[in-house]
Amino acid sequence: MEKAAKILKKPITSTLIAVVCGFLIAGVIIALMGYSPMEALGLLIKGVFSRPKYIFKVIEKSTPLILTGVSVAFAFRTGLFNIGAEGQYIVGSVAATVVGIKLSFPPIIQIPVVIFAGILAGAIFGVIVGFLKARFGIHEVITGIMLNWVALYLCNFVVNSHEFNKPSNSKTYSINQSGYTTILYNWKSSKAGIEFLRNNKWLSDILLKTDVNVGFLVAILVAVLVWFMLNKTTIGFGVRAVGLNPFAAEFAGIGVKRHITTTMAISGSICGLAAALTITGTSPHGLYLLTMFENVGFNGLFVALIAGSSPISCIFSGLFFGGLIYGGNSIQSGLGVPSEIINITIGTILFFVALTKVVPEIANRLAKRRENNA
Amino acid sequence: MLNDILPILGTMLMYSAPLIFGALGGVVSERSGVINIGIEGMMTFGAFMGAAVGYYSGNPWIGFLAGGVAGALLSALHAIASISFNADQTISGIALNLIGPGLSLFLCRVMFSDQTVTYPVQNKLPKVFGSIDITVVIALVLTAFIWFILYKTKWGLRIRAVGEHPAAADTLGVNVYAIRYVSVILSGLLSGFGGAAMTLAVVSQFSPAAISGQGFMALAAVIFGKWTPFGAYGACLLFAFAQALTVNLGGVNFVPSEILNMLPYVLTIVILVLFVGKSVAPKADGVPYEKGMR
Numbered sequence: 001m002e003k004a005a006k007i008l009k010k011p012i013t014s015t016l017i018a019v020v021c022g023f024l025i026a027g028v029i030i031a032l033m034g035y036s037p038m039e040a041l042g043l044l045i046k047g048v049f050s051r052p053k054y055i056f057k058v059i060e061k062s063t064p065l066i067l068t069g070v071s072v073a074f075a076f077r078t079g080l081f082n083i084g085a086e087g088q089y090i091v092g093s094v095a096a097t098v099v100g101i102k103l104s105f106p107p108i109i110q111i112p113v114v115i116f117a118g119i120l121a122g123a124i125f126g127v128i129v130g131f132l133k134a135r136f137g138i139h140e141v142i143t144g145i146m147l148n149w150v151a152l153y154l155c156n157f158v159v160n161s162h163e164f165n166k167p168s169n170s171k172t173y174s175i176n177q178s179g180y181t182t183i184l185y186n187w188k189s190s191k192a193g194i195e196f197l198r199n200n201k202w203l204s205d206i207l208l209k210t211d212v213n214v215g216f217l218v219a220i221l222v223a224v225l226v227w228f229m230l231n232k233t234t235i236g237f238g239v240r241a242v243g244l245n246p247f248a249a250e251f252a253g254i255g256v257k258r259h260i261t262t263t264m265a266i267s268g269s270i271c272g273l274a275a276a277l278t279i280t281g282t283s284p285h286g287l288y289l290l291t292m293f294e295n296v297g298f299n300g301l302f303v304a305l306i307a308g309s310s311p312i313s314c315i316f317s318g319l320f321f322g323g324l325i326y327g328g329n330s331i332q333s334g335l336g337v338p339s340e341i342i343n344i345t346i347g348t349i350l351f352f353v354a355l356t357k358v359v360p361e362i363a364n365r366l367a368k369r370r371e372n373n374a
Numbered sequence: 375m376l377n378d379i380l381p382i383l384g385t386m387l388m389y390s391a392p393l394i395f396g397a398l399g400g401v402v403s404e405r406s407g408v409i410n411i412g413i414e415g416m417m418t419f420g421a422f423m424g425a426a427v428g429y430y431s432g433n434p435w436i437g438f439l440a441g442g443v444a445g446a447l448l449s450a451l452h453a454i455a456s457i458s459f460n461a462d463q464t465i466s467g468i469a470l471n472l473i474g475p476g477l478s479l480f481l482c483r484v485m486f487s488d489q490t491v492t493y494p495v496q497n498k499l500p501k502v503f504g505s506i507d508i509t510v511v512i513a514l515v516l517t518a519f520i521w522f523i524l525y526k527t528k529w530g531l532r533i534r535a536v537g538e539h540p541a542a543a544d545t546l547g548v549n550v551y552a553i554r555y556v557s558v559i560l561s562g563l564l565s566g567f568g569g570a571a572m573t574l575a576v577v578s579q580f581s582p583a584a585i586s587g588q589g590f591m592a593l594a595a596v597i598f599g600k601w602t603p604f605g606a607y608g609a610c611l612l613f614a615f616a617q618a619l620t621v622n623l624g625g626v627n628f629v630p631s632e633i634l635n636m637l638p639y640v641l642t643i644v645i646l647v648l649f650v651g652k653s654v655a656p657k658a659d660g661v662p663y664e665k666g667m668r
Contacts, residue, residue, distance in 0.1 A: 027461035033484065081464065083590075138646045142594040146639035149587070158630035292586050302472065305465050338483040341475030350469035351451065 011308055014356035018306075019320075022349030033337065040331050040341075047330030048323045052202060056210040060282060062322030063215040064089070067274030068300025069307060069314035070223050075267040076309040077230060078259060079243040084129050084144025086297030087151035088122040088268040090290070092275030094155050095121030097287050100175025100279065101164060110178040112282060118276025119269045125151065126268015127261060134257035137310055140264070148297075152290050161290045171288035181280040183212045213281030219315070222270060226311040239263055271297060302346060306353055321346065382618045387510045388576055390614035392417070392550065392585075394513040395568030396592030397599070398520055399445075402599055406557035407537035407658040408456050411467030414589025415474025416445040416562050417569035422478035424570025425580035426485060428495040438499065438570045445508035446559050447565020448474055453558040457551055460662035479582060491581040492573075499575040507573040514552035516564070516608075519604040534556055537656035540663040550663050568592070598646065601656060616641050648657070 007013055027037035048058055068085050075082035084089075096118035103113060125147055132138040158164050164172040177185070187193040188207055197204035206212060230236035241249040242259045250256050274296070279285060303321050307313035328342030390394045403410040423444035428437025446471055455461035486492050502508050523580050524530035532553050535543040541549045572588065573580045591613055592606075599605025616638030623634060 029480075085469035132643070132647065136647055138643075139597045142597050142646065143550070143643055145587075145590045145594050146642050149639040150636045153632040153635045157630055160630070160632065292583055301468055305468065338480045338488075340476045340480040343472050344480060347469045347476055348471030350465060350472065351455065354455050354463075354469060355459050 018352035026345040047327035064274040066318030069303030071270035072304035078263040087148035088271035090151035092118040092122040092272030096276040122272020123269035126264040130261035130264025172286040174285035211282040215277035385618035391509040393610040397595040399564035400596035403561035412648020415470040416565035420566030420569030425573035441570025442566040526542040534589040559657030
């Protein structure tokens with residue numbers, strides 16, 4: 001009994017319960033529609049794991065989600081709700097594209113410069129939100145939402161401008177190739193590479209059909225760094241203190257306002273990084289016209305919330321999220337169930353994540369009952 | 375001069391109605407102490423059900439009501455989670471923002487031969503005074519009605535008390551849970567109306583882009599309007615006015631349209647900095663109430 005209570009109290013248990021509940025409800029909906037839920041689950045799993053190409057596609061899709069998730073999670077720790085992650089991601093991609101097209105250095109300079117441009121743009125949008133909150137007390141949700149739209153139109157402005165528009169296309173030119181972070185980009189299309197890949201099916205499946213890039217490794221590194229910063233440094237201590245109780249923090253001499261601005265700068269720069277890595281790492285290596293939000297930043301909210309705002313857990317919830325989105329397509333193509341079932345599933349999981357505060361409570365009750373009986 | 379201004383005002387009123395419904399929903403819910411970030415999801419579901427029922431019944435009013443009921447159903451989930459289960463209200467609301475559009479598009483594909491748009495409704499909601507949507511009038515009346523309820527009736531006093539200091543209200547015999555349930559479900563009803571106002575009055579069908587950010591704008595309007603019905607109403611008019619400006623100035627050549635499109639959002643931030651300042655939420659907003667808690 002005691003053991004059961006202990007297991008129930010672990011955060012991972014309630015998350016897993018939420019995931020199972022989400023799948024169950026999605027299964028019921030699929031069954032009500034007259035399809036077989038098991039078949040759908042099988043297709044989903046196949047769509048993610050059955051070929052190396054799929055696995056790498058999932059990793060590619062997950063990379064920006066992990067980073068925007070880490071960004072949102074970090075802001076959460078200061079008690080800030082960074083709904084502006086979407087806009088910070090968009091301006092990051094705008095800056096990376098503009099710089100990547102305009103400048104042409106050798107890769108060793110070009111790549112850092114392009115990525116730095118993305119980070120800087122994201123940070124600036126983050127700082128605006130943080131500064132307005134710290135200086136004027138304007139709610140971060142309002143400024144975040146407004147700046148999302150500003151970023152969207154900024155992106156479309158660049159896409160439509162003479163300077164960057166690829167003629168008769170609703171997208172920009174690609175950035176200069178020296179800025180690509182796709183792994184073995186040149187070798188893939190070289191003679192030796194083609195020859196080698198012809199004899200190696202497994203590798204060619206991955207290298208030629210996906211944009212394998214360094215982004216995923218960077219994302220893991222950033223998640224670990226942010227975890228370290230939060231838990232092992234003075235800044236992180238301040239951030240957590242402000243998040244837990246701003247009044248106590250202020251009283252203890254921790255500058256609440258300064259921390260709000262700093263947090264948003266860091267949070268925004270992580271979103272900018274996510275965008276820059278997408279631009280340098282995956283085709284089309286540029287911007288395209290946005291008729292609606294792409295939700296990379298908004299999905300970061302889900303990733304962070306499912307991860308319980310822990311940067312390390314964001315790696316797993318990001319992969320999970322990316323897998324569901326990518327694998328969901330195979331449910332639609334294979335079974336005819338609308339792929340929106342995936343959104344419903346994720347939403348339901350999140351809903352149960354909100355509910356699962358109850359689980360530790362049940363554990364407490366179990367423990368108490370035991371005490372009473374003893 | 376008047377001929378220049380009138381079309382802008384007309385467009386403003388047209389765009390404002392869905393926002394106002396959503397914002398009123400936000401006001402009611404948050405005044406009772408429950409944060410409602412899920413307005414966007416509820417509006418989307420309301421927009422879909424409004425258009426779908428409006429199409430199948432042929433009567434836009436039945437569609438409008440169905441939209442409200444759809445929003446209320448979703449908000450009931452939010453109410454159960456955040457009131458009975460003490461769930462994190464932000465997470466639950468965001469979950470609804472995923473479930474609402476997901477469910478809408480899912481059902482849309484099922485009901486409308488695998489398409490993500492509904493067939494256009496035969497009859498839209500009627501217009502009054504020439505060319506003004508009736509939803510504009512309903513929105514204004516509802517704003518006044520909710521203002522009256524909140525500030526002039528004992529029900530309103532209870533809603534506000536529960537949002538500021540639930541424990542004190544509880545001591546005086548107010549049923550905190552019941553008041554919050556009613557407020558949150560009412561909030562969903564209003565948001566659903568907002569969605570239906572979009573698909574039954576502004577346009578005549580549901581599409582994935584029908585509700586794109588209006589729920590979040592409504593959320594901003596709630597905060598901008600300092601959690602009061604008329605404050606939120608004014609904020610919505612302002613957002614809609616800025617939007618109308620960009621629509622009507624669309625023909626001007628010297629400013630790129632994308633830059634013009636940014637105007638409403640930049641304007642909002644500027645106005646907040648210059649005139650409005652700090653916004654303070656109801657004291658117990660977002661805090662689950664547990665009996666006996668200190």
